[in-house]
Amino acid sequence: MADPFYRAAGEGELRIEPLGELTAIFDRRSMQTHLVTQPIPEILAALEKGPGDAATLAARLADRFDLDGEGDAVAIVADRLAELAAMGLVEPA
Amino acid sequence: MRHRTRIAVGPVQFRIGSDWAPPIAALKRLYAGYPRDTDRPADATVRLFAARPWRRWLRPSVHIGGDFIVPDALPLPLSMGLLAAEMGMNLQVALGWRRHMLLHASAVAKDGRAVILSGESGSGKSTLAALLGEGDWRLMGDEFTLVDPGSGDALAFPRAVSLKNEAIAEVEARVDPARLGPLLAGTPKGDIRHLIPRADAIAAMHEPVRPALLLFPRFGGEPAIERIGEGEAFVRLTEASTNYIALGEAGFAALTRLVRDTPAFTISYPDSASGMTIVEQLWTEAVR
Numbered sequence: 001m002a003d004p005f006y007r008a009a010g011e012g013e014l015r016i017e018p019l020g021e022l023t024a025i026f027d028r029r030s031m032q033t034h035l036v037t038q039p040i041p042e043i044l045a046a047l048e049k050g051p052g053d054a055a056t057l058a059a060r061l062a063d064r065f066d067l068d069g070e071g072d073a074v075a076i077v078a079d080r081l082a083e084l085a086a087m088g089l090v091e092p093a
Numbered sequence: 094m095r096h097r098t099r100i101a102v103g104p105v106q107f108r109i110g111s112d113w114a115p116p117i118a119a120l121k122r123l124y125a126g127y128p129r130d131t132d133r134p135a136d137a138t139v140r141l142f143a144a145r146p147w148r149r150w151l152r153p154s155v156h157i158g159g160d161f162i163v164p165d166a167l168p169l170p171l172s173m174g175l176l177a178a179e180m181g182m183n184l185q186v187a188l189g190w191r192r193h194m195l196l197h198a199s200a201v202a203k204d205g206r207a208v209i210l211s212g213e214s215g216s217g218k219s220t221l222a223a224l225l226g227e228g229d230w231r232l233m234g235d236e237f238t239l240v241d242p243g244s245g246d247a248l249a250f251p252r253a254v255s256l257k258n259e260a261i262a263e264v265e266a267r268v269d270p271a272r273l274g275p276l277l278a279g280t281p282k283g284d285i286r287h288l289i290p291r292a293d294a295i296a297a298m299h300e301p302v303r304p305a306l307l308l309f310p311r312f313g314g315e316p317a318i319e320r321i322g323e324g325e326a327f328v329r330l331t332e333a334s335t336n337y338i339a340l341g342e343a344g345f346a347a348l349t350r351l352v353r354d355t356p357a358f359t360i361s362y363p364d365s366a367s368g369m370t371i372v373e374q375l376w377t378e379a380v381r
Contacts, residue, residue, distance in 0.1 A: 015342065017349045020323040021324055022322070022324025022325075031342075033331065033337075033345055035327070035328060
């Protein structure tokens with residue numbers, strides 16, 4: 001089965017504040033705070049360029065991360081996207 | 094209610110009513126030196142009441158009520174009425190206050206800058222703040238510290254300090270007995286004795302202070318200091334705040350700013366003297 005496509009939250013819906021090694025995300029829709037680590041903020045930033053699936057996003061992130069083997073990177077991004085979707089921070093496109 | 098009083102602690106105006114005279118008399122004594130402003134509407138209401146009318150006299154037991162209640166809380170004997178009042182005041186503030194971010198933390202201030210000590214019961218935050226407040230620090234509070242979401246300043250909540258167990262003797266040795274309340278022995282929280290903050294701390298209770306240092310004390314073990322990052326401090330303070338979620342984005346913004354602007358450390362200490370030395374040492378480095 002092909003990886004699903006996701007899109008970023010709407011403009012202004014998330015407030016993202018880097019706090020050292022963690023990043024705090026306030027979701028204005030749910031009023032919930034999420035604390036995340038790398039590569040979650042990077043994935044969210046990559047989604048700002050437009051909806052994508054794990055392979056697309058892994059390619060966008062490849063410039064910033066030294067990922068071992070393209071296949072692993074796609075799997076990692078797919079897992080993180082599923083977590084982000086469960087938290088409501090990204091939506092199926 | 095039959096017996097009542099008004100108490101202003103920091104920005105919170107309490108209205109306290111009781112079916113019995115002794116808890117109100119004890120409160121009036123502890124809070125005699127606090128500014129009174131009875132024209133202001135009350136922010137929080139605490140009620141100490143008997144479950145049945147005859148229980149005012151027969152094995153009197155004090156139930157705690159008010160704007161917010163804990164449904165399963167057990168009543169306390171009348172001899173612990175002062176503790177019931179303290180618990181009621183804490184409860185109303187913890188659950189009801191919205192104007193500031195509320196941290197379960199003690200705080201002391203010097204030269205317009207605050208040290209905020211956040212920890213669970215038993216961390217020694219209350220004792221450390223009380224002892225520092227007897228030196229050249231201004232005691233801001235032993236239980237709650239308020240943070241103004243607009244300015245980021247810390248505000249004092251200098252209620253009567255609730256000294257517990259070993260801390261009682263430690264403080265008794267240093268202060269005028271007139272500043273101590275009655276010994277409440279064998280309460281569910283152990284022995285308790287209240288300390289009236291110094292007059293200068295009460296007089297300055299409305300003065301906001303910029304946070305300089307965030308400390309997470311742990312009583313016991315060898316003296317140790319560990320710097321922690323903004324993220325960890327953020328997580329610890331969301332857990333230490335009773336109204337973080339209720340404040341929504343204002344709380345998020347206030348906490349983000351606090352941890353970015355304020356260096357944070359965990360500290361361990363085997364006794365009060367070494368705890369105070371660590372606080373002074375970190376303070377000197379923070380404000381240098």
